[in-house]
Amino acid sequence: MTDPAGPRATPTPPTSTAVARRAGVSRATVSYVLNGQAAGRVGERTQARVRAAAEELGYVPHAAARSLRAGRGSIVLLAAPADTAVAFGPLFARFLAGFQTALHHLGYTGVLHGAPAASPTAAARAWAELRPAAVLTLHGPPLDAPAVELLHRSGTAAVLTHGPSAPPGAHTLLLDQREAGLRAGEHLLARGRRRIGVVRPAEPGLAAFAESRLAGVRAAAATHPDAEVHPLDLALTEESAARLAAAWQERGLDAVFAYNDEYAMLLMRALQDAGHTIGTGAGGRIAVVGADDLLLARLLRPRLTSVRAEITPPERVAAWVAALIRDPAAAPTTHRLGTFHVEARDSG
Amino acid sequence: MTDPAGPRATPTPPTSTAVARRAGVSRATVSYVLNGQAAGRVGERTQARVRAAAEELGYVPHAAARSLRAGRGSIVLLAAPADTAVAFGPLFARFLAGFQTALHHLGYTGVLHGAPAASPTAAARAWAELRPAAVLTLHGPPLDAPAVELLHRSGTAAVLTHGPSAPPGAHTLLLDQREAGLRAGEHLLARGRRRIGVVRPAEPGLAAFAESRLAGVRAAAATHPDAEVHPLDLALTEESAARLAAAWQERGLDAVFAYNDEYAMLLMRALQDAGHTIGTGAGGRIAVVGADDLLLARLLRPRLTSVRAEITPPERVAAWVAALIRDPAAAPTTHRLGTFHVEARDSG
DNA sequence: GGAGTCTGCTTACACGTGTAATCTCGGCCG
DNA sequence: CGGCCGAGATTACACGTGTAAGCAGACTCC
Numbered sequence: 017m018t019d020p021a022g023p024r025a026t027p028t029p030p031t032s033t034a035v036a037r038r039a040g041v042s043r044a045t046v047s048y049v050l051n052g053q054a055a056g057r058v059g060e061r062t063q064a065r066v067r068a069a070a071e072e073l074g075y076v077p078h079a080a081a082r083s084l085r086a087g088r089g090s091i092v093l094l095a096a097p098a099d100t101a102v103a104f105g106p107l108f109a110r111f112l113a114g115f116q117t118a119l120h121h122l123g124y125t126g127v128l129h130g131a132p133a134a135s136p137t138a139a140a141r142a143w144a145e146l147r148p149a150a151v152l153t154l155h156g157p158p159l160d161a162p163a164v165e166l167l168h169r170s171g172t173a174a175v176l177t178h179g180p181s182a183p184p185g186a187h188t189l190l191l192d193q194r195e196a197g198l199r200a201g202e203h204l205l206a207r208g209r210r211r212i213g214v215v216r217p218a219e220p221g222l223a224a225f226a227e228s229r230l231a232g233v234r235a236a237a238a239t240h241p242d243a244e245v246h247p248l249d250l251a252l253t254e255e256s257a258a259r260l261a262a263a264w265q266e267r268g269l270d271a272v273f274a275y276n277d278e279y280a281m282l283l284m285r286a287l288q289d290a291g292h293t294i295g296t297g298a299g300g301r302i303a304v305v306g307a308d309d310l311l312l313a314r315l316l317r318p319r320l321t322s323v324r325a326e327i328t329p330p331e332r333v334a335a336w337v338a339a340l341i342r343d344p345a346a347a348p349t350t351h352r353l354g355t356f357h358v359e360a361r362d363s364g
Numbered sequence: 365m366t367d368p369a370g371p372r373a374t375p376t377p378p379t380s381t382a383v384a385r386r387a388g389v390s391r392a393t394v395s396y397v398l399n400g401q402a403a404g405r406v407g408e409r410t411q412a413r414v415r416a417a418a419e420e421l422g423y424v425p426h427a428a429a430r431s432l433r434a435g436r437g438s439i440v441l442l443a444a445p446a447d448t449a450v451a452f453g454p455l456f457a458r459f460l461a462g463f464q465t466a467l468h469h470l471g472y473t474g475v476l477h478g479a480p481a482a483s484p485t486a487a488a489r490a491w492a493e494l495r496p497a498a499v500l501t502l503h504g505p506p507l508d509a510p511a512v513e514l515l516h517r518s519g520t521a522a523v524l525t526h527g528p529s530a531p532p533g534a535h536t537l538l539l540d541q542r543e544a545g546l547r548a549g550e551h552l553l554a555r556g557r558r559r560i561g562v563v564r565p566a567e568p569g570l571a572a573f574a575e576s577r578l579a580g581v582r583a584a585a586a587t588h589p590d591a592e593v594h595p596l597d598l599a600l601t602e603e604s605a606a607r608l609a610a611a612w613q614e615r616g617l618d619a620v621f622a623y624n625d626e627y628a629m630l631l632m633r634a635l636q637d638a639g640h641t642i643g644t645g646a647g648g649r650i651a652v653v654g655a656d657d658l659l660l661a662r663l664l665r666p667r668l669t670s671v672r673a674e675i676t677p678p679e680r681v682a683a684w685v686a687a688l689i690r691d692p693a694a695a696p697t698t699h700r701l702g703t704f705h706v707e708a709r710d711s712g
Numbered sequence: 713g714g715a716g717t718c719t720g721c722t723t724a725c726a727c728g729t730g731t732a733a734t735c736t737c738g739g740c741c742g
Numbered sequence: 743c744g745g746c747c748g749a750g751a752t753t754a755c756a757c758g759t760g761t762a763a764g765c766a767g768a769c770t771c772c
Contacts, residue, residue, distance in 0.1 A: 029495070029519040031728060042752050047730055059750065076518045079493040080428035080437070081728035084757050089428070096461075113444075113478050120480030120490065128476035130461050132468030142468065145427040147377075170424045171377040252659060278660060285663040311600060312626060312660055315633040379758055390722050395760055407720060429758035432727050716771080723764075728757105735752070741745090 030073040039069040046070070050077070079125070083147065088173070092119050092337060093148040095139075096130040096156055107308065107327065108154070114330030122338045124149060136163055144170035149341045152176035152189060154353070156221055159186060174340035180228060182348065187340060189333070191353035193225050196323050197232020200273040200305045201245075203321070203358045205236060207296060209271035209303050210243050215279050218251035226275060229307075233273055248272065250279055257286035264292060264302075271303040271364060277313040277322055280306030284316060284363065294318055294363055303364030307356075318362030327354040378421040387417035394418070398425070427473070431495065436521070440467050440685060441496040443487075444478040444504055455656065455675065456502070462678030470686045472497060484511055492518035497689045500524035500537060502701070504569055507534060522688035528576060530696065535688060537681070539701040541573045544671050545580020548621040548653045549593075551669070551706045553584060555644060557619035557651050558591050563627050566599035574623060577655075581621055596620065598627055605634035612640060612650075619651040619712060625661040625670055628654030632664060632711065642666055642711055651712030655704075666710030675702040 032050075036043040041062060048054045049066040058066075069075075083089040094112070116126035129146075131139035140163035143151055151167055151174075153159055158179035159167075164186045167175050175186040182188040197214070204212055214233050216226045230247060237243035246269060250256055264287065274280035284294055284304045293301045295318045306313055306322045313320035328351075336351050380398070384391040389410060396402045397414040406414075417423075431437040442460070464474035477494075479487035488511035491499055499515055499522075501507055506527035507515075512534045515523050523534040530536040545562070552560055562581050564574045578595060585591035594617060598604055612635065622628035632642055632652045641649045643666045654661055654670045661668035676699075684699050 029517060033728080043729085044731075044752060044754095045750090048751095051730080053731085057750065062750080074514060074517045076489055076492040076514070078432070078495055078728055080432045080495060081757090082730080084426070084428045084432055084727095084759090085729045085731090087757065116478045117480050125477070125490065125494070126480070129473070130464045132465050132474070141424055142473065144424040146473070147426055147428060166422060166424070169377060169422045254659075254662065281660055281663050312629055314602065315629050316663065380760095381758080391759085392723080392761075393721060396721095399760075401761085404718095405720065410720080426758055429727090430760075432729090432757095433759045433761090435727065714772100716769105718769080719767090721765085723762105725760105725762090727759090730756095731754100733752105733754085736750090738747105738749095740747085742743105 029078075030075045032075070032077070034073055035066065035069045035075050038073060039065045041066060050075075088171070089147040089149050090123060091125045091127055091146060091148045092341075093143055093146065093151045094126060094128045095143060095151055095153045095159075096128065107325065111154075111327055111330050115334055118331040118334035119337070122334055124334075124338065124341075126334075136160060137166065139163070140166045143167065144172070147171055150174040150176065150337050152337065154178055154189065154191075155225070157224055159183060173342075173344040174337060176337065176340070176351075178353065179224065185348065187348050188350040189353045190350055191325065191327075192356075193228030194232035194235065196307055196325070196356045197229035197234075197273065198236050199232075199356045199358050200229075200307070200323050201233040201236025203360065204271045204273065204303055204305060204364065205240055205243060207271075207303060207364065209364075210240065211246070211267075211269045211271065212237065212243065213246045213248045213267070213269040213272040215248050215250045215272065215275040215283065217275050217279060218249060218256070222275070229273070229275065250274075250283060252278065252282065254282070254286070257282045258289070261286035261290040261292070264290065269302070271305070273305045273307075273323075275307065277306035277308045277310040277320060280304055280320055280322070280363075281313060281316055284320065296362065296364060305358070305364045309359050314361070316363075321361045321364040322359045323356050324359045325354045325356055328352065377426075378423045380423070380425070382421055383414065383417045383423050386421060387413045389414060398423075436519075437495040437497050438471060439473045439475055439494060439496045441491050441494065441499045442474060442476045443491060443499055443501045443507070444476065455673065459502075459675060459678050463682055466679040466682035467685070470682055472682075472686065472689075474682075484508060485514065487511070488514045491515065492520070495519055498522040498524065498685050500685065502526055502537065502539075503573075505572060507531060521690075521692040522685060524685065524688070524699075526701065527572065533696065535696050536698040537701045538698055539673065539675075540704075541576035542580035542583065544655055544673070544704045545577035545582075545621065546584050547580075547704045547706050548577075548655070548671050549581040549584025551708065552619045552621065552651055552653060552712065553588055553591060555619075555651060555712070557712075558588065559594070559615075559617045559619065560585065560591065561594050561596045561615070561617040561620035563596050563598045563620065563622040563631065565623050565627060566597060566604070570623070577621070577623065598622075598631060600626065600630065602630070602634070605630045606637070609634035609638040609640070612638065617650070619653070621653045621655075621671075623654075624656045625654035625658040625668060626656075628652055628668055628670070628711075629661060629664055632668065644710060644712060653706070653712045657707050662709070664711075669709045669712040670707050671704050672707045673702045673704055676700065 032043050032046045036046045046066050049063050119126040159177040161183035164175050164183045176189050177186050178189045214230045234245050237245045274283050295301050306320050309322040309324035380391050380394045384394045394414050397411050467474035507525040509531035512523050512531045524537050525534050526537045562578045582593050585593045622631050643649045654668050657670040657672035
């Protein structure tokens, strides 16, 4: 009498011992065969028997036991330090999928894990419990020094974090946000704009990125004696945008770099509703530049000019990570995660 | 002479044995103290000594060893079956963050893992290696029967999948996509529309959702004898939208449910560019309804009417999962992951 | 004063795996 | 015939943890 709901109550998963028993060999033989170390040690016929037994039982090795024995884990932890949930663009999603596939081919298991706790140290502890081979962050607040040290002390072979500079002992994955600002600034200056607003988003998770981008615009402006840069605080609500638009006149800005396309679209709409004209060309028009090059940003009129990130292929990044794991004592390195350039359209 | 780059080459992470030695007690005592099982077994002073030693050494328990010993894992795997990267909306991101936090409070480690391999079975194998306490999917193609069986055989206590119906032995997390279509259909019919187009997105990862939503609109239309439903194929490009808009006249549709806000915005813009008028009211206007209620969808004119999902709080979902893990032999259950309702604006 | 009880700690085993070291056995050579 | 060798398998140990069972000693009770 079988359970109609399926084999849900299977008492214990099959182990390599079970496979060994079924194939009539010792457990060691099973291990050699299933891990490809059988050449010249185990006969062909025996190998076939072992493989068949494993197949029939539906044997799946126990990753925990394996990494316990091996002394080194095989999971690569993609950490999302704080409430950076907002930063899950399609760009990131696509990268993540490719990254996990690439890691899998290299023998690692890529996994995404957010920060479950309030304190960054507590989050690092949670990650350390998994004894990952590597931990990396791509966005949000970068890992701080205590977190990096805790991870190293718990055996993490490679710690990679983004951001302009990494804490001691950590490698750097550089997606230089300053560059995004720099490109936007250069573009606007080349178009003759001189009084440039730069949106600082209110979302706390974006603060670090925002500051870097602002610094980039400032760097661009430094080359023009008469250029001015003005930070503008904006939240992701229509009210906030309307407020900013209402006070636009008195600021006298002729251009704005709006952090990303979402903020740009919001602000552009608000400016239009307040009676301003957006776009390139002479006159009192306001130039608007976003970032991320969303499809939707091309639907507004005028079409939104946007700073686009050319991301390093995930396979490459995975290869870097694997190399760093293999050489845990390596001096901290820096890898460019991508570059920015302007996709010029009608809005600026 | 210390390494200037930090303690990167720490030979081995501290174990509970090290803590025991430092505190001058046995390893068992350490385990009892650090797991809160010390009440009435270990003296206050000894407990303090143990805790101090653990703190000083930066001891972090080894999750693999722990779950190996315990026989049950503590990780909850949020699986993303195929190339569903596209479905990473802000909605999902926010849910994920809350879900991981909630699981952490319940003693589990929530982790997101995509399908690293081509075949679904291979993906299931990769998940099974981690011996997760639970596996759940929220979007993309639902788990199939072989995958569920493989997971169960490898000891996964609870398997939850979304979609209208789950394979035998799996629980169901129901975010009924038919309901989304139903609500949209009802809304349009109530507004007097009768010839309703329904966008079928070209992205393969969305096919399952799309069919359900279409079925929902059909169900709504079935209550009106003179209502017609027409599937419309649309890819997420401006060209595709333009093509669809150019052929609009001959179809004679007076309304469209565009799968989600992104497709809706794209199509609405294309229809407007082709000279059509969008919005409620009488005349030859076309009603457009999206889904997901994106902020950006309110920036177009007319403002986009959208079907919004009211998602169950992640804490609740985490509690369900925990309960199902505790009772692996439970009969398959169904939990509503959320409901849909229409946010009426100007476009339809 | 011996038997029982309670406190505080330790000893001993198990979880599933990988691999170095060892064993067995038949064949071959000197 | 004894020694050697290689192929093919096994034995034995370690990884870090949780916990049942055991044990020493102080106290209590009749």
